[in-house]
Amino acid sequence: MSALQIRTEHITKDYPGTRALDDISVTFDSGKVHALVGKNGSGKSTLVKIFSGAIKPTAGDFFLNDEKLHFNSTSDSYDKGIVTVYQEMSLVPFLSVAENIFLGRLPKKNHAIDWRTTYQMAGELLQKMKVDIDPREKVYRLSMWQSQVVEITKSLSFNPKVILLDEPTSALAQHEVQSLFEAVRALRDQGVVVLYITHKLQELPQIADTVTVLRDGKLVGSVPMRDVEHKDIINMMFGEIKTRNRPNDIQMQDDVIMEVKGLRREGWYQDVNFKLQRGEVLGIAGMLGSGRTELLRGIFGADPVDGGEVVIEGKTYRKANPIKMKDAGVGLTPENRKTEGLILIHSISDNLCYASLNLTANGWVENKRKRHAFAQKQVDELEIKIPTLVAPCESLSGGNQQKVVVGNWLNNSPKIMLYDEPSRGIDVSAKQQIFEIMWAQARKGVSSIFVSTELEELLEVCHRILIMRHGRIVDDVKPEEVNINELYEICMRGDN
Amino acid sequence: MENTTAVGKPRVNQKKLQIFLLDHVIEIFLAVLIIYLTIRMDSFMTWSNWMNILRSNSLKGVIALGMTMVIIAGMIDLSIGSTVALAGVIVARSCRDFTAGGMDLNTACVIGILISFAVAILIGWLHGTFQHRMGMPAFIVTLVTLNALYGLAGIVSGGYPIANQFPQWFNQLGMGRVGGQNGVPIPAIVLIISFLVILFIMNYTTTGRSVYAVGGNPESARLSGINVGKTKIIAFVAVQIFAVISGFMNSGQVMAGSFSFGRGWELDVISAVVIGGSSMSGGIGTVWGTLIGIIFMGVITNGMTLLNFDIYTQYVVRGIIMFLAVLISSYRAKVKA
Numbered sequence: 001m002s003a004l005q006i007r008t009e010h011i012t013k014d015y016p017g018t019r020a021l022d023d024i025s026v027t028f029d030s031g032k033v034h035a036l037v038g039k040n041g042s043g044k045s046t047l048v049k050i051f052s053g054a055i056k057p058t059a060g061d062f063f064l065n066d067e068k069l070h071f072n073s074t075s076d077s078y079d080k081g082i083v084t085v086y087q088e089m090s091l092v093p094f095l096s097v098a099e100n101i102f103l104g105r106l107p108k109k110n111h112a113i114d115w116r117t118t119y120q121m122a123g124e125l126l127q128k129m130k131v132d133i134d135p136r137e138k139v140y141r142l143s144m145w146q147s148q149v150v151e152i153t154k155s156l157s158f159n160p161k162v163i164l165l166d167e168p169t170s171a172l173a174q175h176e177v178q179s180l181f182e183a184v185r186a187l188r189d190q191g192v193v194v195l196y197i198t199h200k201l202q203e204l205p206q207i208a209d210t211v212t213v214l215r216d217g218k219l220v221g222s223v224p225m226r227d228v229e230h231k232d233i234i235n236m237m238f239g240e241i242k243t244r245n246r247p248n249d250i251q252m253q254d255d256v257i258m259e260v261k262g263l264r265r266e267g268w269y270q271d272v273n274f275k276l277q278r279g280e281v282l283g284i285a286g287m288l289g290s291g292r293t294e295l296l297r298g299i300f301g302a303d304p305v306d307g308g309e310v311v312i313e314g315k316t317y318r319k320a321n322p323i324k325m326k327d328a329g330v331g332l333t334p335e336n337r338k339t340e341g342l343i344l345i346h347s348i349s350d351n352l353c354y355a356s357l358n359l360t361a362n363g364w365v366e367n368k369r370k371r372h373a374f375a376q377k378q379v380d381e382l383e384i385k386i387p388t389l390v391a392p393c394e395s396l397s398g399g400n401q402q403k404v405v406v407g408n409w410l411n412n413s414p415k416i417m418l419y420d421e422p423s424r425g426i427d428v429s430a431k432q433q434i435f436e437i438m439w440a441q442a443r444k445g446v447s448s449i450f451v452s453t454e455l456e457e458l459l460e461v462c463h464r465i466l467i468m469r470h471g472r473i474v475d476d477v478k479p480e481e482v483n484i485n486e487l488y489e490i491c492m493r494g495d496n
Numbered sequence: 497m498e499n500t501t502a503v504g505k506p507r508v509n510q511k512k513l514q515i516f517l518l519d520h521v522i523e524i525f526l527a528v529l530i531i532y533l534t535i536r537m538d539s540f541m542t543w544s545n546w547m548n549i550l551r552s553n554s555l556k557g558v559i560a561l562g563m564t565m566v567i568i569a570g571m572i573d574l575s576i577g578s579t580v581a582l583a584g585v586i587v588a589r590s591c592r593d594f595t596a597g598g599m600d601l602n603t604a605c606v607i608g609i610l611i612s613f614a615v616a617i618l619i620g621w622l623h624g625t626f627q628h629r630m631g632m633p634a635f636i637v638t639l640v641t642l643n644a645l646y647g648l649a650g651i652v653s654g655g656y657p658i659a660n661q662f663p664q665w666f667n668q669l670g671m672g673r674v675g676g677q678n679g680v681p682i683p684a685i686v687l688i689i690s691f692l693v694i695l696f697i698m699n700y701t702t703t704g705r706s707v708y709a710v711g712g713n714p715e716s717a718r719l720s721g722i723n724v725g726k727t728k729i730i731a732f733v734a735v736q737i738f739a740v741i742s743g744f745m746n747s748g749q750v751m752a753g754s755f756s757f758g759r760g761w762e763l764d765v766i767s768a769v770v771i772g773g774s775s776m777s778g779g780i781g782t783v784w785g786t787l788i789g790i791i792f793m794g795v796i797t798n799g800m801t802l803l804n805f806d807i808y809t810q811y812v813v814r815g816i817i818m819f820l821a822v823l824i825s826s827y828r829a830k831v832k833a
Contacts, residue, residue: 300719322718322719322720322721326720332719339713339716341716342713343713344712345712345779345780346708346709346712346779350705350708350709354705354717354722355720357702357705357706357720361702364701364703365700366701
């Protein structure tokens, strides 16, 4: 196959208020795996969306070989041979591998599906990928990496020139990653331009031939992988950034309010031990899949645990559940506020008072006036912008919805708040307000555990940060003692 | 700026009006229907006709009130018709067999009633437990009991109706009236009391708010520390208890217990709840709406009978109304979003 290349010239993409991509000129050749890295919001997914035809650039052009590309929709990019494999699976679990690969365009003979040809063609494609998967196997029986490979094989069936792999390993276990890499290399050797989007830097030396780094919408550099080291990439990703610090008056107290002892859940986290002091804001840092969210849910009893205990103010909880934990004074704002934190079709006032259901009632009988007062109090204190208290929660912006989730728990007068990714998908000022709320609670003696993908947030907000790797707490740092690059380095260390 | 507000304001009001009309479309439709029937026929707007409507719709209506809790909790109970039959045969058999052993008839009857309630609680508990703990769809769990309880009622009754075993006062449950011959039927009074009880539970207690929360989003409810399993069980038990009460009134009316009673009632009951504006996906609905739904179904059937519609046409019309009600509630959800 002749050499191919996809190239951008001065691509810029503006969104209201922000510039997502700023004058990007970069070239990706065939026969290589090109890693595209950058922290959240760096613009890497915007670039992918432009290649896949999901959005159009504000300015600049991009080319496949020397042909200038104009995409009005994602099907246009398919026609040109640019295929995106997204991280969320789009396979139909109860159909066979072959059927999934040729879904919607199964080969036919005399108006009936020609199964023999279907299986044969699928088998050939899978062979090209150098994997041993039976085309007749149902997809739900496959392991995660095999499904991911089938997904890639499906895109290969379109005879692509460029394949964009968006975080293909994010759902895979460690040993599965190697098998997937084999398939990606096979793909590269077919003469396809492979763009590999990832946040797992430890994978780069194994799989990438070049690495392209974006930061705040700008191209920082595009270099051969052999020329750079791990810490060079981290420096390229983060640059020099100043972190704001939490106000000085937020001092934690000396007494321990909660102790986690030997908590474990098979396959997610093992032997977790730490202490939480009164008024402390404790961060948990770690890569995606390190078990942060699962640990938080385990402490709250939202998911079952396999062993260990949580001691709160001297009382031991072994098999916790949200009801017991609520009584113990613990609250959780879940990772996904829309599906786990709120009842979107119900009113703001109702959503602010579900956790405190028993506090707004006199025994069994509801006191509507009290409930209204509880709801109004949180609206005032958290400065939630609402049309009226009876408006449905779905009418609010992300930031205000998040405040409702927090307010729901604050109405229950918690002693310990567990925040799982509270800043996800909300704008900068709302983020800052959420942090202000955490600090205000800390001043009142409420302790917090704060899980976030954004390491700079942890540095900004917390007294202390626990580092989680592969389900274990491996380190414990103070924000004063590390900078963002070091923190990132610690989170990644020991991988492979 | 001034222009946009001048244009924007009426639009907002228009949307509000639209939502108000959609929220109350059944009430409006019912009012129009009543006015039409009143003008059209002298026999419609009479005390005795209204008491007739109430009496013949109260039996299913009582169950519909309980079903409102189940549907708002995001569940469904298809088995209630079989419970109606079972309650009747249990009491009938108790009256027959216990008195044969020398027991006083009234005591035997009361024991039968207590057994029926115990069975209702057990069935509701089973529904809630299997649905919640095992994650089985409520539709399937209650489809199983719909059949099993029908069979059980047949076994208890020995395959034949058990007639004329009840004490005379049991007849009053179904046929009695308060205030003389033209008074208010007892089933209607039971309906009103049931309405007030469910209205109170759903609007003024933590149980009611938990039911709404569980139906609205079970995962959010669970993570807010609400006992989801217990809430579902309460709803399932409630509808079964109302089905048993309805079964007593039904058997009282004809002074017999039979396994064939209550067949197919579940569809009328669910229709009334849905016409009353409850969403089958849970979290949305009102007790008041169900009451209106019951009356609406009663008035339309009564009107069609008075107008000499044949029974088959009546089924078609009721089907169309059900369709329109669901169409409107789907449209309402769209407008509000």
